[in-house]
């Protein structure tokens with residue numbers, strides 16, 4: 001956008017045009033006023049829909065990309081030259097077309113906007129999440145610029161589960177005969193926790209966590225499922241990260257996943273038993289993943305049961321490290337996260353979380369308890 005704006009103003013300054021500067025500006029302004037009503041959000045010329053682009057802040061009337069691509073192509077045909085600003089000739093051809101467009105009565109703002117949207121539309125036509133041939137950086141920038149609604153057409157999963165369909169956990173009383181809650185009640189957290197039973201790759205949220213290995217190049221278990229669903233560009237981006245230490249976390253785009261980001265963390269291998277080192281590493285996985293999420297403004301995050309599959313961490317011990325770390329992080333940073341989802345795949349893990357959640361996220365004291373305190 002900045003490039004295109006500077007290109008537009010360099011048109012105004014270009015010696016190519018002999019019209020005095022204030023006059024050109026006035027012409028553009030007049031054209032803008034005159035034709036403003038044609039290109040307003042929701043107008044049929046713009047696809048008849050209100051702006052849906054995530055770049056709404058910059059583009060006041062984001063049209064449907066395909067329609068404006070035609071306009072943009074008419075003004076700037078890449079086959080006839082390079083991009084608007086990449087060569088002097090390309091620039092003057094493009095600038096001439098901007099002038100022509102303006103003369104024809106299309107407002108300068110609409111032109112810049114259509115060129116911008118045209119760039120997005122051109123990128124949209126190039127995106128192929130099934131092939132490893134594409135440029136992962138370009139694809140990532142493009143996907144991250146889309147709203148959730150606009151990104152849906154790129155999902156590679158057979159279905160997706162929006163955050164609204166993932167119920168917030170209702171705090172339940174600690175089971176009779178079980179130990180007391182390990183943490184005090186914090187009502188700010190009531191709506192911020194979920195227990196979800198199913199496939200993490202289907203969650204349409206900001207970030208899902210991957211239980212990866214040190215290479216970050218994919219593997220079995222949940223790692224394999226995430227790479228399969230995201231498509232080959234995920235591995236390409238992962239390769240650029242040069243691995244990950246145990247307990248650390250690194251973030252990538254979600255590509256064909258309904259999740260915007262994947263946070264890759266490497267759990268400890270616990271097949272030889274669990275000691276302090278493994279406990280600490282597992283807690284680091286959860287904490288570093290949450291920090292990575294909030295550092296990237298991801299407000300909803302889902303965790304699988306890290307290390308409890310191939311890496312052999314006993315699930316009945318791992319559940320406590322997971323719950324305690326999330327509870328402590330949320331106590332300090334509840335304003336930065338809307339939802340943390342514990343995604344369980346096995347019925348036995350679901351049972352473990354149901355049993356232990358009340359120890360870390362306790363319910364409000366019952367009426368009888370309150371009365372007895374008075």
Ligand code: AR6
Pocket residue numbers: 198199200201211212213218219220221222223224225267304305306307308309310311312313343344345346349
């Ligand atoms: N959605 C949610 N959870 C899942 C899914 C899924 N689609 N698939 C499996 N799980 P594991 P680890 C659960 O073995 O123990 C890989 O090869 C599964 O039931 O995936 O940390 C990596 O490359 C279990 O509860 O991860 C590493 O080499 C949990 O995910 C190694 O495995 C974690 O099991 C990491 O082993």
